[in-house]
Amino acid sequence: MTNRPPSEPESSQKTALGFDEFIAILVAFTTIGTILFWSLSRRDSSWNLNGLLLPSSTPSPSVRPNPVLPSPAAKVEPYTVPNNVLPYSSPEAVVEPKTLSFPTNSATPYRAMLPSILVIPTQAPQPQTPVSPPTELESSLKSSALPLVTPAKPKSIIPPPIAFNDVPNDFWSRRFIDVLSARGILKGFPDYSFRPNQPVNRAEFAAILEKAFDQEPSKTAIAFQDVPTNFWATPAIDQAISAGFLKGYPKKTFKPQQNISRVQVLVALVSGLNLKAPTSPNQIISVYKDAKDIPPYAIAKIAAATTNGLVVNYPNPQVLDPNKVASRAEVAAMIHQALVKRGKLPAITSPNIVRSSPKISPELPQSPKTPTPKAKLTTGGSPQQ
Template identity: 65%
Template sequence: MTNRPTGDRESSGESALGFDEFIAILVAFTTIGGIIFWSFSRKDSGWNFNKVLSPLPIPSANVQPNNLPSPFPTAKSEPNPGSNINTLPSPPDADVVEPDTMQAPIDQVIPRQVLPSPNVAPIESNKTQTPVSFSKGLESSIKSSPLPLVSPAKQKSTIPPPIAFNDVSSDFWAGRFIDALSSRGIIKGFPDYTFRPNQPVNRAEFAAILEQAFEKEGNNSIISFQDVSTKFWATPAINRAINTGFLKGYPNKTFKPEQKISRVQVLVALVSGLNLKEPATPSQILSVYKDAQDIPKYATGKIAAATTNGLVVNYPNSKIFAPNKEATRAEVAAMIHQALVRTGRLERISSQSIVQLSQ
């Protein structure tokens, strides 16, 4: 058994604290209690321990030293009232910077565009902006100053090309008259694509051409002729020609639809239907024709009116009227054309066959 020195006793876990250790522990607890009491006794209830414990912020690149003037206009930044002051600091790439973490004075910070955070409620402006209603403004302006009504323009009619008849050459004397009427459906040819320009025209055919050419309104009375049945193909055209004043029947209540119509009868019918005024001295006007003596007495005034209005077309000699000659389809087409020119529906055609009085 080994002998130990009396002063070197083995330490025991049950040994009491020393006086110096007790004093140190007492001082530590007293200090901590004082700090806690001091912190809770402050009037500022917004004390934030997170700020005390948070690490020091890294100076931003947008903060300039105090001794350098800012090249940009200064702006005072205010904290967003919608943000929570107890939240953790924003990430490094955020555009919102807490004012308390800035190392430089606020008036030296370069102004930046602050984008709203998705977790922060937008700031509402105190000023209320009244939206402008364009529809109401337009409606009020229309009511105050009414605009003039504009009627749509009438659509121009498209005239189809004329019918290419096999027996009407390009140099035919009445070719241009025939083309003008055929393109408008006033005259038509035969199933074999012929016009038969030299064929005479009877009274029924002439009535049908008048019905297609003129839009003159007349009464709707039905005249019964002994030689025209109700089922005759030209009965509607004959009734219209009688009611509009172009044609007349004979005294014995006959119309003679198959009778060939003469040149003088064509012109008398046109002058009567258009109500053209007869000149005071018809004989002087009719002296332009070498065969004026062949004109029937009843028709002298009408033919003089037809001459002064440019309705007479003579071929091949414009000085030969040939009043009692049967009118051909080409001659009827030329005279109908001239009557439409007189009413303003067609344009004039230059032709040596048109009789023109010397001025």
């Protein structure tokens, strides 16, 4: 007879949960839920729920809650309470968070001991204050007491004068040359020299006039026989003729290479500026020791140049030397004075500027034997405007 292994005991059949046990569990959960709801609904209660659930002990410094605050820019989704979670408090019963105590020696997991610290907002975020449109901002600025500042136009900056190597600091015409060279009216030579004592011809003088007085382009040009169309100074000559500074010679000649004299420079400036001649020109020019050398056609013009401060004589202010060829330094001084008269440049003080103030009594007739009184010569001042 074969021995059979003992048969395994049959597993006992699980007994279903009884009605009494189900009622006991339901009562227990209801009691716990009631206690939680009552503790959370008390606004000013000092009773700590954690003290009821957890034994008081020294909190561990290494374990700190890390609250997660909702981002103000993030979109908050409405929170749906699951069926197996107890209901939370209403918006009117929000409890301020308090310091929680944690046990150091506890086998209970951290998440099982503490309630959720994630704060879910139950109210819609408050609408932000609308920003006033730019039109309201502009109107408020206009109505304010402080006036609006309008940016000023940029001022023109004059470059420094050219430091010519042949014009020393004590040169008599240095200040006139510096003012004109800084504004580009007069230029030097490629070797950084100015050559102040070099003569000036009529074509060069016309080019200086063009840069100094900003003349309008000539509408009617004279076709001089000795001025080619492609000549470098043809535009300047045409403008000097049309503006009334210079005139040609008979037979439609201009003589561009002819050196210009001092009296011709003064006559050209008086004509171009349209200065009126004084009533007693002979008495005005009597301030010069060499007045007899002035050509008859230029007496009235030289008198007008003298009364308006255009005459600059070096080294002796009483010597005009009218028929002398004008140098570059002398032309610079006279052009400067003409620009002062027109109001383009400020006046400077120089002992070489001639300014006369005649003292003549028009009521008393002059005796034929009485010598003609000379005008009083003063130097160093600016011209009378």
